Amino acid sequence: xxxxxxxxxxxxxxxxxxxxxxxxxxxxxxxxxxxxxxxxxxxxxxxxxxxxxxxxxxxxxxxxxxxxxxxxxxxxxxxxxxxxxxxxxxxxxxxxxxxxxxxxxxxxxxxxxx
Amino acid sequence: xxxxxxxxxxxxxxxxxxxxxxxxxxxxxxxxxxxxxxxxxxxxxxxxxxxxxxxxxxxxxxxxxxxxxxxxxxxxxxxxxxxxxxxxxxxxxxxxxxxxxxxxxxxxxxxxxx
Numbered sequence: 001x002x003x004x005x006x007x008x009x010x011x012x013x014x015x016x017x018x019x020x021x022x023x024x025x026x027x028x029x030x031x032x033x034x035x036x037x038x039x040x041x042x043x044x045x046x047x048x049x050x051x052x053x054x055x056x057x058x059x060x061x062x063x064x065x066x067x068x069x070x071x072x073x074x075x076x077x078x079x080x081x082x083x084x085x086x087x088x089x090x091x092x093x094x095x096x097x098x099x100x101x102x103x104x105x106x107x108x109x110x111x112x113x114x
Numbered sequence: 115x116x117x118x119x120x121x122x123x124x125x126x127x128x129x130x131x132x133x134x135x136x137x138x139x140x141x142x143x144x145x146x147x148x149x150x151x152x153x154x155x156x157x158x159x160x161x162x163x164x165x166x167x168x169x170x171x172x173x174x175x176x177x178x179x180x181x182x183x184x185x186x187x188x189x190x191x192x193x194x195x196x197x198x199x200x201x202x203x204x205x206x207x208x209x210x211x212x213x214x215x216x217x218x219x220x221x222x223x224x225x226x227x228x
Binding site for chain 1: 118147149154155156157159162170205214216217218219220221222
């Protein structure tokens, strides 16, 4: 059964900082990798996804995947107050056909120093 | 913004009572998922549908949990005899079919079993 683990559990950074969130998975057959963000009391919302080794950048966010290491990460630069949220990594075995379920990590609580 | 609608937002039940929650997926999304997010932010996949047909479900779902997605009506998830351990946020997500289809989540129904 797929195991997905995230680190760190929580992260507090100053505004404007660059930071990284990590996710490891156990099933080497995994093909779809995503980061979701969940603000308190709100629905999780997909932030970025990736399907092949390498990295993808969208604005202040970069996702990096290394399938051989069973690891992917989310890098956030120029952290903003609106980034404070629970960040969840998610993995599925099928390439996002829409019918396959996601396995989530337990999340990283990310917040900015007030 | 996601247009997945979940009702009610909050549900309080006594142990042994039935608990029923509903979900209206985004228009044009034939695939619906139900996940359970507990107080430790652990997600558990429960069941998913393509149109009215069950695609996948876990063993727990087969016993006290029942779900359906009738045509022209909201999808629903019902717990036949609630237990304290069922207290959680129940999230509904929908997606299109096709490779790399993103899952869009609703805000969830928070169930508290006293």
